[in-house]
Amino acid sequence: MDGDEKLLLEILQIFLQEYPKQIAQMDRGLAELKPDLLEQAAHSLKGELGFLGVPEIEHLARQLEEIGRRRQLTAAVDVLASLKEQLSGFVEIIRNDVGAEP
Amino acid sequence: MKILIAEDDALFRRTLEELLLPAYELQVAAHGDEAWALLQCPDPPKLAILDGVMPGFSGPQLCRKIRSSAETSATYIILLTSRNTVADIVSGLHSGADDYVIKPFDPEELRARVRVGERVLNLQSSLSTELVALENALVNEHVLQHLLPVCPSCKGHRDNVEYWHEVQDYLSTHREAGDYQQICLHCQNGNSSKHTAPAEVLMELHR
Numbered sequence: 001m002d003g004d005e006k007l008l009l010e011i012l013q014i015f016l017q018e019y020p021k022q023i024a025q026m027d028r029g030l031a032e033l034k035p036d037l038l039e040q041a042a043h044s045l046k047g048e049l050g051f052l053g054v055p056e057i058e059h060l061a062r063q064l065e066e067i068g069r070r071r072q073l074t075a076a077v078d079v080l081a082s083l084k085e086q087l088s089g090f091v092e093i094i095r096n097d098v099g100a101e102p
Numbered sequence: 103m104k105i106l107i108a109e110d111d112a113l114f115r116r117t118l119e120e121l122l123l124p125a126y127e128l129q130v131a132a133h134g135d136e137a138w139a140l141l142q143c144p145d146p147p148k149l150a151i152l153d154g155v156m157p158g159f160s161g162p163q164l165c166r167k168i169r170s171s172a173e174t175s176a177t178y179i180i181l182l183t184s185r186n187t188v189a190d191i192v193s194g195l196h197s198g199a200d201d202y203v204i205k206p207f208d209p210e211e212l213r214a215r216v217r218v219g220e221r222v223l224n225l226q227s228s229l230s231t232e233l234v235a236l237e238n239a240l241v242n243e244h245v246l247q248h249l250l251p252v253c254p255s256c257k258g259h260r261d262n263v264e265y266w267h268e269v270q271d272y273l274s275t276h277r278e279a280g281d282y283q284q285i286c287l288h289c290q291n292g293n294s295s296k297h298t299a300p301a302e303v304l305m306e307l308h309r
Contacts, residue, residue: 007120
């Protein structure tokens with residue numbers, strides 16, 4: 001395993017630790033009617049997904065960030081549901097890569 | 103060289119560390135205010151990589167603070183931004199950033215931009231060293247202008263090309279040295295003999 005591959009695995013592990021916090025913050029934003037929370041978490045997730053090279057899911061995070069900025073929380077429900085669904089598929093793949101327990 | 107990394111996202115923080123270690127000495131902050139505190143320490147980092155959006159101070163807010171403080175104003179700042187509209191980039195540069203990198207960044211591009219920053223900082227530091235040397239040289243030149251090689255016997259003076267002249271000639275061509283001709287009180291009184299002792303001249307002047 002070379003240095004780049006080792007770093008990638010480390011990055012994926014950090015992502016596995018971080019993304020549930022961002023999803024939780026987006027849920028909280030919707031539940032507590034705080035669009036700022038949604039915007040911030042979606043912004044972070046968008047950056048990470050872009051870095052990891054998954055543009056389809058990054059696009060959903062971008063939409064959620066925009067929704068948060070426009071403070072239109074009702075529009076977020078469906079997009080967040082799609083994001084969670086697609087993210088769970090992606091997470092399953094990278095869990096296999098890093099050999100982590102689900 | 104010491105570099106400050108201010109990035110709230112653990113994933114990017116780790117990536118930046120990996121890219122810049124061990125070539126650079128790193129100080130890492132996860133919040134804007136933590137980054138500002140690190141810049142207030144003695145011998146702060148000369149180059150700062152700031153995330154545009156983070157808790158505490160945002161990247162552009164931090165840029166303004168860094169530029170407005172004398173201790174940190176020469177810091178080379180690279181702003182990380184995930185927004186790539188022209189307006190965001192322009193406002194980032196207006197806030198005082200020297201350069202920007204759009205997230206997600208290419209590792210090699212980021213390293214290359216850090217090297218550009220390092221080059222600019224080295225140039226700045228060698229220029230200021232030369233400026234100090236130049237200032238010192240000017241001071242010395244000023245002193246030299248007022249040093250005159252004079253022969254103790256004939257009172258003639260030697261010029262730069264080894265010719266000897268009357269002191270009178272030198273003074274008449276070097277007026278910047280001040281009033282070059284004055285008849286002293288002793289001579290005014292028609293005394294053509296050698297001057298009296300300095301104390302007596304002074305007493306004469308104060309009379």
